[in-house]
Amino acid sequence: xxxxxxxxxxxxxxxxxxxxxxxxxxxxxxxxxxxxxxxxxxxxxxxxxxxxxxxxxxxxxxxxxxxxxxxxxxxxxxxxxxxxxxxxxxxxxxxxxxxxxxxxxxxxxxxxxxxxxxxxxxxxxxxx
Amino acid sequence: xxxxxxxxxxxxxxxxxxxxxxxxxxxxxxxxxxxxxxxxxxxxxxxxxxxxxxxxxxxxxxxxxxxxxxxxxxxxxxxxxxxxxxxxxxxxxxxxxxxxxxxxxxxxxxxxxxxxxxxxxxxxxxxx
Numbered sequence: 001x002x003x004x005x006x007x008x009x010x011x012x013x014x015x016x017x018x019x020x021x022x023x024x025x026x027x028x029x030x031x032x033x034x035x036x037x038x039x040x041x042x043x044x045x046x047x048x049x050x051x052x053x054x055x056x057x058x059x060x061x062x063x064x065x066x067x068x069x070x071x072x073x074x075x076x077x078x079x080x081x082x083x084x085x086x087x088x089x090x091x092x093x094x095x096x097x098x099x100x101x102x103x104x105x106x107x108x109x110x111x112x113x114x115x116x117x118x119x120x121x122x123x124x125x126x127x128x
Numbered sequence: 129x130x131x132x133x134x135x136x137x138x139x140x141x142x143x144x145x146x147x148x149x150x151x152x153x154x155x156x157x158x159x160x161x162x163x164x165x166x167x168x169x170x171x172x173x174x175x176x177x178x179x180x181x182x183x184x185x186x187x188x189x190x191x192x193x194x195x196x197x198x199x200x201x202x203x204x205x206x207x208x209x210x211x212x213x214x215x216x217x218x219x220x221x222x223x224x225x226x227x228x229x230x231x232x233x234x235x236x237x238x239x240x241x242x243x244x245x246x247x248x249x250x251x252x253x254x255x256x
Binding site for chain 2: 028033065067070071072075080083090094097101102120121122123125
């Protein structure tokens with residue numbers, strides 16, 4: 001990793017209030033895209049959105065972004081703007097993502113909300 | 129946005145060396161996944177990877193993560209681990225992403241490297 005990337009990563013660690021350790025790097029990104037089963041149902045939309053926002057506050061997560069689709073003119077031909085919610089979670093390591101995946105709150109989130117989505121796609125990414 | 133998200137976001141702005149402005153938020157994530165045409169061709173793999181790393185240093189980008197796929201046991205059934213490279217760029221605004229998309233270096237990146245990939249998928253996400 002070049003110095004610039006390191007500085008960026010170290011600062012994002014600090015962003016969550018943790019003191020960066022010498023061996024701590026923001027190496028892991030967990031991208032998830034959800035398609036609501038009934039996207040026009042406001043109660044279901046709000047339930048999933050609120051559950052995602054709440055889940056994003058778990059302390060093992062260094063940075064969380066919950067988003068909705070945008071389709072730009074420039075990238076229109078290659079953009080998937082059909083999803084309902086995007087979730088981008090940054091972890092200090094693959095091990096921290098594993099802690100998150102098996103966390104009781106993550107498992108409870110799935111159990112309580114899985115009936116709301118028709119499709120979910122995960123892309124896990126380790127920093128190169 | 130709750131205070132915790134704001135603090136995280138403000139800190140990520142600082143991560144790129146900029147002084148956060150009162151109205152500056154990290155609202156926009158540009159996710160891109162590339163599939164190499166010839167993933168076993170090291171020269172082509174390295175050309176695209178180096179080009180992506182170089183592109184990620186443009187100053188309009190607040191945070192860049194260039195990654196490779198990981199498939200966890202937990203999310204195996206819903207994970208797409210077939211891509212070659214992931215790119216996750218954080219922008220302070222949709223306007224900044226637009227600046228990036230039409231930047232001469234981004235256009236040159238596409239012209240010089242588009243023959244290397246068989247598929248590219250973009251998910252643009254505005255913070256909810």
